[in-house]
Amino acid sequence: MRGQTTATILCTIGTRPEAIKMAPVIRAFQAAPWARCRVLFTAQHRELVDQMLRFFEIEPDIDLDIMRPDQTLVELTSRLLVSVHAAIGRERPDIVLGQGDTTTVLATALASFYHKVPFAHVEAGLRTGSLQAPFPEEANRVLAGHLAAMHFAPTLSARENLVREGIADDAILVTGNTVIDALLLAAGRDVPIGVELDASHRMVLVTAHRRDSFGEPIRQICRAIAALHDRFPDVEFLWPVHPNPSVKPVVEHAMAGCPRVRLCEPLAYGPFVAAMKRTTLILTDSGGVQEEAPALGKPVLVLREESERPEAIASGVARLVGHDPSAIVGEASRLLEDPVAYRSMARGVSPYGDGRASQRIVDAVGRYLGIGEVLRAAG
Numbered sequence: 001m002r003g004q005t006t007a008t009i010l011c012t013i014g015t016r017p018e019a020i021k022m023a024p025v026i027r028a029f030q031a032a033p034w035a036r037c038r039v040l041f042t043a044q045h046r047e048l049v050d051q052m053l054r055f056f057e058i059e060p061d062i063d064l065d066i067m068r069p070d071q072t073l074v075e076l077t078s079r080l081l082v083s084v085h086a087a088i089g090r091e092r093p094d095i096v097l098g099q100g101d102t103t104t105v106l107a108t109a110l111a112s113f114y115h116k117v118p119f120a121h122v123e124a125g126l127r128t129g130s131l132q133a134p135f136p137e138e139a140n141r142v143l144a145g146h147l148a149a150m151h152f153a154p155t156l157s158a159r160e161n162l163v164r165e166g167i168a169d170d171a172i173l174v175t176g177n178t179v180i181d182a183l184l185l186a187a188g189r190d191v192p193i194g195v196e197l198d199a200s201h202r203m204v205l206v207t208a209h210r211r212d213s214f215g216e217p218i219r220q221i222c223r224a225i226a227a228l229h230d231r232f233p234d235v236e237f238l239w240p241v242h243p244n245p246s247v248k249p250v251v252e253h254a255m256a257g258c259p260r261v262r263l264c265e266p267l268a269y270g271p272f273v274a275a276m277k278r279t280t281l282i283l284t285d286s287g288g289v290q291e292e293a294p295a296l297g298k299p300v301l302v303l304r305e306e307s308e309r310p311e312a313i314a315s316g317v318a319r320l321v322g323h324d325p326s327a328i329v330g331e332a333s334r335l336l337e338d339p340v341a342y343r344s345m346a347r348g349v350s351p352y353g354d355g356r357a358s359q360r361i362v363d364a365v366g367r368y369l370g371i372g373e374v375l376r377a378a379g
């Protein structure tokens with residue numbers, strides 16, 4: 001590779017958060033004169049990603065059309081590994097990039113390894129320390145991380161996690177999280193939420209989708225939202241419901257008696273950012289939303305027992321509340337009733353980045369491939 005002035009970069013996307021967090025990286029590669037950027041979309045998610053690709057004006061070069069309704073992990077992993085491996089064989093990239101901790105990332109890292117093509121991991125080093133939680137994401141990111149040649153850590157603590165696991169120091173770069181690049185891009189556009197809400201009401205935004213939340217935890221979350229609905233007649237709840245069959249029917253059934261709980265289809269990124277800007281409070285089990293909410297000055301209650309994103313919790317702008325309805329109702333009520341408690345969590349800190357992570361990634365990949373040296377020598 002060294003000595004060439006161009007390189008083929010294969011950027012992979014499978015699910016909604018990967019589309020959002022890879023969009024600014026793809027755009028930065030597309031703007032780099034030396035990079036031939038190819039976008040591989042596994043379609044582990046279908047409509048959730050299609051709406052994001054439209055929003056960011058990204059056209060995948062390859063679409064593997066993997067998603068099946070109610071897919072199991074083993075079917076998904078096997079189909080992804082075979083298809084991504086074949087796609088890398090056809091594309092023959094100089095480097096492959098993948099983001100986060102989904103099954104798409106695990107399959108991509110392994111398929112790249114089998115091809116002996118370097119894999120660069122975006123959002124590297126997030127850890128809870130328990131391989132079982134979140135399931136299966138912690139295992140996905142540990143495995144993908146150990147197959148990677150380059151590690152783009154969003155924060156210093158993510159870097160420390162990698163160093164503790166024996167990853168070479170010079171293979172890690174702290175870049176910030178590319179989600180902040182995406183957020184700044186979207187926050188600059190004036191997009192309506194697209195759901196009619198009562199302007200005289202305060203708003204609470206809710207999302208939930210994790211496999212760890214399936215079954216009783218999601219029902220507990222619903223019971224907590226119903227209790228908050230009854231307690232706060234001046235609050236409207238907006239809940240864009242994930243299409244997963246283990247989530248959607250449960251939420252629709254449990255929320256049927258709560259007229260101010262406005263369930264809607266998943267929102268495209270612009271409208272969702274508009275909803276985050278408008279809301280008083282966010283309740284979520286999402287990873288990405290935990291990173292975006294602090295940057296927008298919105299308190300976030302994390303509907304999980306653990307988090308791999310300790311920075312916002314340490315800064316006091318996010319709080320782990322788990323699934324227990326009394327804990328959720330207690331913390332949310334305190335924030336809705338006590339302006340001092342609310343202000344202490346609504347401080348607008350952004351521990352996850354400065355909006356320039358994608359450019360750092362592009363520059364580092366160029367250096368890794370020896371492109372910078374060649375261009376400098378030529379210029």
Ligand code: UD1
Binds near residue numbers: 069209
């Ligand atoms: C996946 C990721 C999770 C990530 C989440 C982001 C894995 C194992 N899980 O979880 O880490 O946090 O995406 O949202 O990689 N579905 C649709 N349309 C879509 C997307 C999903 O109908 O556009 C339904 C399908 O029935 C699908 C099911 O949701 O089979 C589950 O999708 P899957 O990607 O397996 O799991 P998620 O819970 O979405």
Ligand code: UDP
Binds near residue numbers: 207265287
């Ligand atoms: N998001 C969105 N529309 C929605 C819900 C979420 O655009 O209706 C965005 C959100 O801003 C964040 C990302 O989707 O950037 C998070 O995706 P998700 O919660 O599905 O996955 P996770 O981050 O937990 O892996």
